[in-house]
Amino acid sequence: MSGDMKFGLVINGAPAGARTGAEHVEAAVLTARAARDAGFDLVAVGQHFLSPEYRYLQPIPLLSRLIPETGDMSLATVILLLPLLHPVEAAEQLATLDVLSGGRLVVGVGLGFREPEFAAFGVDKRDRAARQTEALELMAKLWSGQPFRHQGTFFRVDSPGSGLVPEQSPRPPIWVAAMNARSFARAVEAGYVPYIGPRLPTADLAALTSAAAPGSQIAIRRELFLGTEDDVLERAAEHMGARFSHHDRGWGFAADAGVQGAESLESFAIAGRPDACIEQLQAVRDAAGGRPLKVILRCSWPSLSRDEVVAMVHGFGREVLPTFR
DSSP: OOTTEEEEEEOOSOOBTOOSHHHHHHHHHHHHHHHHHHTOSEEEEOOOSSOSSSOOOOHHHHHHHHGGGSTTOEEEEEEEEGGGSOHHHHHHHHHHHHHHTTSOEEEEEEOOOOHHHHHHHTOOGGGHHHHHHHHHHHHHHHHHTSOEEEEOSSOEEEESOOSOOOSSSSOOOEEEEEOSHHHHHHHHHTTOEEEEOTTSOGGGHHHHHTTSOTTOOEEEEEEEEEOOSTTHHHHHHHHHHHHHHIIIIITTSOTTOSOOSGGGGGGTEEEESHHHHHHHHHHHHHHTTTOOEEEEEEOOOTTSBHHHHHHHHHHHHHHTGGGGO
């Protein structure tokens, strides 16, 4: 049970009862403090636009607010929808966040999938992979602080040099969302950390992670629902299923991968009593083949209250996390 496994917590979505933006921010702050006190290594914030049903606070300003609440924890954008963003602004905003946090930033990026977001930004969804690749290359040039001329397919920049470079040199760690073997291999080949999405079955992890060299870091999202009640798996299926049904059908993502009752959770989630959660995490670790692993958990289900989420975070820190230290 060595320290090759580190844990992060996603702080996403407004909890039940958070009617205003200010209440949402307060819940995020309290959850981040709970993660710090529970022994998590990282807090993460995701990104979506035009999402009234499941409100998202934008990651860069929220992580800035969380800097004084998080001790020495890493702060991650998991994930930025990089194809929708201009890399000059993204690079300078992220460099600012890295400096403000004293070099604690992890930059997680992904392609996105929602049609309304691409339409709103005027980006052709078919270009998303190529745009992300070019944006990452351009951001690396900007973070060097040196003058350069970039004439790419999507971006043209004649830079006299950036006035601000990240605290971490030459750049913060880059995690790239990897939903399948192709995207996983592409991230590894480019020298980035592959970030495996939350719905890939644990049984399929070993085949995917085998493409990474021994000793190379891997990050993976898992869904968390921890409890001690007899009906904890039924409650987990209820709360996750409500969120996934909207995400799958309403957002057009993975329509065949929803929660099919409590028995389906063990294939992809960390759910149940503490001993069951420990066994499920051990299976994830084994599938990574001994590679350093960052496991990013989400327990902020929108049908749970702020206090229920905080209690689950503390429970994980008390009942599960010590096993992996």
